[in-house]
Amino acid sequence: MGNPIQRTPTVGKDMMEDVEQFDVMIIGAGVTGLYALYRLRALGLSVRAFEAGGGVGGTWYWNRYPGARFDSESYTYGYSFSEALLQEWDWQEHYAAQPETERYLNYVADKFDLRRDIRFHARVASAVFDEGEDRWQVHLEDGHRARARFLITAVGSLSAYYIPDFEGLDRFTGTWCHTGRWPAEGMDLAGKRVGVIGTGATGVQLITEIANDVGHLTVFQRTANYCAPLRNGPIDPATQRQIKASYPDIFQKCRETAGSFIHQVDPRSAMDVAPDERLEQYERLWAAPGFKKWLANFHDIMVPGKANEDYAAFVRQKIRERVKDPVVAEKLVPKDHLFGSKRLPCESGYYEVYNRDNVLLVDVREAPIERITPTGITTRDAEYALDVLIFATGYDAVTGSLTRIDIHGTGGQTLQEKFAEGPRTYMGIQSAGFPNLFTMPGAGAGNFTRGCEPLVEWVRDCIGSMRAKGLTRIEATPQAEEAWRAHVAEAGATLLRSKANSWFVGANIPGKARFLLGSPDSAPVMRAKRAEVAAQGYAGFRLQ
Numbered sequence: 001m002g003n004p005i006q007r008t009p010t011v012g013k014d015m016m017e018d019v020e021q022f023d024v025m026i027i028g029a030g031v032t033g034l035y036a037l038y039r040l041r042a043l044g045l046s047v048r049a050f051e052a053g054g055g056v057g058g059t060w061y062w063n064r065y066p067g068a069r070f071d072s073e074s075y076t077y078g079y080s081f082s083e084a085l086l087q088e089w090d091w092q093e094h095y096a097a098q099p100e101t102e103r104y105l106n107y108v109a110d111k112f113d114l115r116r117d118i119r120f121h122a123r124v125a126s127a128v129f130d131e132g133e134d135r136w137q138v139h140l141e142d143g144h145r146a147r148a149r150f151l152i153t154a155v156g157s158l159s160a161y162y163i164p165d166f167e168g169l170d171r172f173t174g175t176w177c178h179t180g181r182w183p184a185e186g187m188d189l190a191g192k193r194v195g196v197i198g199t200g201a202t203g204v205q206l207i208t209e210i211a212n213d214v215g216h217l218t219v220f221q222r223t224a225n226y227c228a229p230l231r232n233g234p235i236d237p238a239t240q241r242q243i244k245a246s247y248p249d250i251f252q253k254c255r256e257t258a259g260s261f262i263h264q265v266d267p268r269s270a271m272d273v274a275p276d277e278r279l280e281q282y283e284r285l286w287a288a289p290g291f292k293k294w295l296a297n298f299h300d301i302m303v304p305g306k307a308n309e310d311y312a313a314f315v316r317q318k319i320r321e322r323v324k325d326p327v328v329a330e331k332l333v334p335k336d337h338l339f340g341s342k343r344l345p346c347e348s349g350y351y352e353v354y355n356r357d358n359v360l361l362v363d364v365r366e367a368p369i370e371r372i373t374p375t376g377i378t379t380r381d382a383e384y385a386l387d388v389l390i391f392a393t394g395y396d397a398v399t400g401s402l403t404r405i406d407i408h409g410t411g412g413q414t415l416q417e418k419f420a421e422g423p424r425t426y427m428g429i430q431s432a433g434f435p436n437l438f439t440m441p442g443a444g445a446g447n448f449t450r451g452c453e454p455l456v457e458w459v460r461d462c463i464g465s466m467r468a469k470g471l472t473r474i475e476a477t478p479q480a481e482e483a484w485r486a487h488v489a490e491a492g493a494t495l496l497r498s499k500a501n502s503w504f505v506g507a508n509i510p511g512k513a514r515f516l517l518g519s520p521d522s523a524p525v526m527r528a529k530r531a532e533v534a535a536q537g538y539a540g541f542r543l544q
């Protein structure tokens with residue numbers, strides 16, 4: 001793991017003949033990279049995107065594991081920028097599975113002729129800022145080099161996959177993979193003894209999907225999560241017509257909410273309504289699809305306190321009701337973190353999996369994994385024989401895919417060094433000492449595309465206005481960056497998201513500094529802050 005290429009390239013005039021030149025380079029061809037390419041090309045700029053994978057889609061290209069699907073409503077997640085696209089594309093399911101979303105992003109790439117400016121199988125190993133020329137030069141792992149005034153890292157917040165450093169994996173004689181690198185040809189699980197490590201959102205989806213096919217499934221759980229029924233279904237023709245007729249309304253609703261989801265929070269306090277009315281609402285929302293039961297609920301469920309505890313008790317009871325063996329049920333009931341302090345995994349029959357004879361739940365808090373052996377896994381208490389081992393162990397979130405690139409700013413400083421104590425940015429967009437580099441932070445807890453479109457448009461406007469004024473360099477000031485970091489630390493400390501040991505704060509990666517990854521502000525507040533910064537001539541940035 002980590003950046004495999006550690007060389008520090010130099011930029012010299014004599015090396016530049018075979019270096020491709022562009023106005024803008026983008027790293028990544030997922031939802032963000034594709035949209036950035038589309039928008040910046042429309043300014044008349046020469047743009048090149050570099051994508052490590054063999055196709056477009058990012059998350060939806062790599063995550064081919066069985067069960068991978070949205071928790072966003074499909075039609076709230078798709079791009080909003082093209083009316084033609086909105087009307088042409090028929091989402092098949094309310095919560096599309098990975099193949100459908102990958103098809104969608106391929107359709108977008110073709111419709112807007114984006115592929116001609118994307119280089120695939122092109123992993124960027126390093127990027128160096130040339131202070132004399134105000135240009136970035138990137139080096140690909142295959143030796144290819146390119147230069148541009150601006151560099152946009154659309155490398156994904158859940159893209160740098162993480163496998164814990166278990167002793168013995170290199171000697172395992174079965175097959176293994178990480179869910180984020182599921183082979184395109186699939187994995188043969190039929191009748192096999194399969195082990196899954198991890199029960200976060202991905203593990204929950206995968207385990208449910210494969211339990212029926214495998215011979216035996218051993219699930220290694222460290223943290224029990226609050227999971228809620230997704231209640232997915234196909235979109236019938238009448239609903240399809242209705243969705244297409246109401247896109248402006250759908251996107252307007254998403255614009256108004258904190259996380260850009262369509263669910264509007266109930267402004268009432270859970271504790272202010274009578275217990276039977278409260279329970280009626282809990283049950284009604286529980287029966288509804290998707291995140292409604294989380295994000296459309298009483299507002300104080302979203303903050304630590306009595307209401308949050310009350311709802312957590314309700315969810316725990318829902319889990320207990322579905323698992324026949326009370327000992328297993330208790331293992332599946334979360335007790336060590338607050339409801340909503342992690343992104344809520346949505347499931348379609350997850351808990352019933354543990355009622356099957358061929359499924360075993362191993363609590364690795366009780367008996368930690370000691371090593372991987374040639375034939376399976378040894379915990380403190382037992383040995384488990386396995387033919388296939390699957391790591392649903394998540395990502396080095398938000399900063400991981402950035403710091404795996406050897407990025408050198410002014411004065412030779414690297415982004416890796418700069419982020420050693422957590423991200424140091426101004427609004428997540430730029431880091432002082434790294435001029436003309438736009439990092440594109442994921443919203444983390446939000447409905448991704450709704451947050452990504454306005455951010456890309458802000459960067460497009462910024463680059464457009466610089467070119468119109470003949471400016472060649474934009475850099476966040478250290479003061480603006482420091483003020484932003486202090487704001488994230490202070491405002492972030494009050495959020496539910498900061499309370500659990502989750503990827504939101506880097507706690508899933510050993511040695512990673514604990515710091516809120518992403519903005520503590522709601523999506524509407526972030527849009528307003530960015531608009532204000534732009535209106536003030538890019539306050540907090542130095543332009544020249």
Ligand SMILES: Cc1cc2nc3c(=O)[nH]c(=O)nc-3n(C[C@H](O)[C@H](O)[C@H](O)COP(=O)(O)OP(=O)(O)OC[C@H]3O[C@@H](n4cnc5c(N)ncnc54)[C@H](O)[C@@H]3O)c2cc1C
Nearest residue numbers: 028030031032052058059070071072123124155156159448
């Ligand atoms: C399983 C899963 C389910 C999800 N479900 C939802 C959901 O329902 N709703 C939601 O809003 N969000 C969801 N997300 C979050 C999801 O990541 C975003 O919705 C979105 O796809 C991110 O797009 P992106 O373009 O920013 O990044 P990504 O899609 O991660 O794309 C980044 C791309 O950059 C490339 N890259 C990285 N480093 C390099 C390099 N050095 N050189 C070249 N290329 C590089 C990667 O190969 C990748 O293709 C989910 C994430 C996962 C993992």
